[in-house]
Amino acid sequence: MVNKFAAFGSGTTQITVGDSGTKNLIEFATPIIVEEYQYVKPTVIPPANITQTTTDPAGAIVTFSATAVQGTLPIHPDYPVCSKYDSSTGFSGIEASGTLFPVGTTTVLCKAWDTANQSDTEEFTVTVLEAPADTTSPVITLPSELAETIAG
Numbered sequence: 001m002v003n004k005f006a007a008f009g010s011g012t013t014q015i016t017v018g019d020s021g022t023k024n025l026i027e028f029a030t031p032i033i034v035e036e037y038q039y040v041k042p043t044v045i046p047p048a049n050i051t052q053t054t055t056d057p058a059g060a061i062v063t064f065s066a067t068a069v070q071g072t073l074p075i076h077p078d079y080p081v082c083s084k085y086d087s088s089t090g091f092s093g094i095e096a097s098g099t100l101f102p103v104g105t106t107t108v109l110c111k112a113w114d115t116a117n118q119s120d121t122e123e124f125t126v127t128v129l130e131a132p133a134d135t136t137s138p139v140i141t142l143p144s145e146l147a148e149t150i151a152g
Contacts, residue, residue, distance in 0.1 A: 044122040051128075053130075073114040073115045079113055096126075108125070
């Protein structure tokens, strides 16, 4: 006899109902089939990798957006969130879009959670290139000789 508090795994389970002390048992002719329910986690869709050029040696302000597609359950309203990632310090937790990215390549992680705390994480890179210095000298073009008549 199956305990009424037993957990059933996937597959077919034969259930017998009754009191084993009195031998008044009822056995179902058709087994109860227990199927495992599969939740579908949300899906994050990050932007394509971004390359931007700047004349500022400190870097460039980069703006982007990521989206998330709902799985089985609703996505938390504050997500997806995209934060800069540094392999030495980890996930910054600070919203990255609209912030200063240093010259070089920065990995950005985008994450979304649903109401069952299932999540998806995707990444992309932001590459900021420092523009070469302008080494071209200015050129001034003067008009040809000017002639002016003075009335006397």
